[in-house]
Amino acid sequence: MSEVIQGVITYIAKRIPRSGKKVDLLIETPGIFPADINRELFEWVIENLMKNALDAMEGAAGKITFRISQVVGKTTIDVTDTGKGIDPKFHKEVFRPGYSTKKRGWGLGLSLSKRIIEDYHKGKLFVRQSAPGEGTTFRIRLG
Ligand SMILES: Nc1ncnc2c1ncn2[C@@H]1O[C@H](COP(=O)(O)OP(=O)(O)O)[C@@H](O)[C@H]1O
Numbered sequence: 001m002s003e004v005i006q007g008v009i010t011y012i013a014k015r016i017p018r019s020g021k022k023v024d025l026l027i028e029t030p031g032i033f034p035a036d037i038n039r040e041l042f043e044w045v046i047e048n049l050m051k052n053a054l055d056a057m058e059g060a061a062g063k064i065t066f067r068i069s070q071v072v073g074k075t076t077i078d079v080t081d082t083g084k085g086i087d088p089k090f091h092k093e094v095f096r097p098g099y100s101t102k103k104r105g106w107g108l109g110l111s112l113s114k115r116i117i118e119d120y121h122k123g124k125l126f127v128r129q130s131a132p133g134e135g136t137t138f139r140i141r142l143g
């Protein structure tokens with residue numbers, strides 16, 4: 001799992017400097033965890049979560065942390081950013097197709113990501129923790 005996520009981070013990190021933001025990217029993992037996944041689809045999900053995290057950063061600097069662990073026997077990935085956060089009343093709404101707060105947003109990234117994780121991988125994707133001004137953590141739990 002670390003290797004898969006590291007690959008996406010390396011790919012996206014090459015593109016961050018152009019946005020003019022200084023963003024720290026971290027992977028935390030206490031061990032090696034299996035990734036029984038469709039790699040292409042899963043990478044697409046990580047890329048989308050990462051792009052959203054970058055979009056949410058309003059200041060010149062920020063941090064995105066990928067924490068991989070095992071929770072009740074399931075590989076779990078928490079993606080935490082230091083962005084603007086999401087009001088709790090929209091924690092479910094953000095997954096609705098077409099929901100976007102961006103000028104040029106399609107609002108499809110999270111709804112497709114949820115389908116990839118939940119329908120294809122039999123896992124869960126949800127907002128674990130987020131509030132305005134406090135950053136956001138999305139959790140992926142593989143099935
Ligand atoms: N990490 C995040 N921090 C704050 N808001 C977020 C984050 N990720 C998603 N959102 C909110 O959820 C909405 C839907 O995201 P998404 O489905 O990827 O569509 P889009 O990126 O095209 O707007 C975003 O417009 C934003 O309001």
Ligand SMILES: [Mg+2]
Pocket residue numbers: 048051052109110
């Ligand atoms: Mg998006």
